[in-house]
Amino acid sequence: MAQSDDNIQLEGASTSKPTTAIDHPPANFLQPFDPENPLDWPLSRKWLVTDIISATGLNRIMVSTILAPALPAIAKEMAMSSTEEMMALSIYLLATAFGPLVIGPLSEVYGRQLILHASSVWFLVWNIVCGCAETKGTLLAARFLAGFGASAVYSLAGGVLNDIWRPEQRGKSLGVYLLIPLLGAAIGPILGGVIVANTTWRWIFWSTSIFQALMMGVSVFSFQETYAPEILRRRARRLNIPLEKRSMMNFTKALTRPVRFLLFHPIIQVSVLLSAFDYGILYITLSTFSSLWTSVYHQSVQISGLHYIACSLGEVIGSQVGGFLMDRLYMRPRRHTRPEARLPLEGFSMAIAALGLVFYGWAAHYKLYWVVVDVAVTIMMVGLQMFGMPVxxxxxxxYGEHTSSAMASLQFGRSLSAFLLPLFAPKMYQVLGYGWANSVLASAGLLMLGLVWVLWRYGPQWREKLVV
Structure with a gap:
């Protein structure tokens, strides 16, 4: 199992094997129940923390897509080229690839609470700067820095869920967490279209900043520290137990952990490929869906934004069904109660996603009635969402208490894919057409199931050799 460099012994707080530099009973969680142990918190407190992280993710993910309807107006005002116009949208995603590599490890050094609040302030400041930008250089730079702060939720969420929920509850908690943020990607273009139609594009940033400030006020008073080592450090300080100071060596080791995971951990490498493909298809769809309705179906920008409801509906359904099935697979039969028990869901979900991709592609190719296309996209999104959750x-x-660093590694691949693949999507659809292009993507998805088998076959051996 994983070897940890944390300074305080944990009992029942993680699936990873901890080591200890301080062995003093008052600094340990008591067994079998300790009210300060996040795993022993009342359900009401667990759901409150989960909901706060979820609502935080809503705004930060919504900001990634809300700018889409405003791009023509911004490009005209700031004399942007077509490439710069696309960068105004996608540079935010690029930042979410690199931000978690720093923010995830920091949350394992200083705890989740401090990092969540600090990243919220950072995001708010730079999002306001975006709304006040007078030059394209300022807008692009502020957009990148805002994305860097927003990216905290991608690594923190997995860590927090690991902190407070036991493995048999993980599917349900992950499904509830995803419920609100998944709405953000679809709500963003709809709100953006309404704002641009009725006022200036700057209100896109100002309105999301107001919402962010309100969320910060709620989280400051409601979000409690969930990271077990940090809780134990605070307990030790209350009891005047001397603690070993955080050394520069441990700090450096923590900051380099996501990169080391990417370079040396086969579990992460295979999972990154699976997640990157899933995210790439998702953002290809999100980035081209509006243009399908405006250029092929000749609908208005505002009406085209409403079709994103189909995307959101599919993701919400997928998250709830996927969460339920994850827990059922994990618990039945009991002899399969191991992380790999979640992986069979990958095959079922990719089959649904591939069916939806082909259905969507050929429905759009033959310009079938808009309801048919929206139904196809909903099916595809159900499959894609269910495919991403087991990973x-x-x-x-x-990865236990180092989940934030592991999720940061995973998010690096996801965000790079979400940033790069949509850049080629318009040309792909132009050359191949919607039908053949989506058929190729569906075939690639079915081939990716070979990587799922690799995790199923070799995952247990790799987990036994994990060094974090």
Missing amino acids: SGYIIDS
């Missing part, structure tokens, strides 16, 4: 659950189960 996240598998990483959370495997």
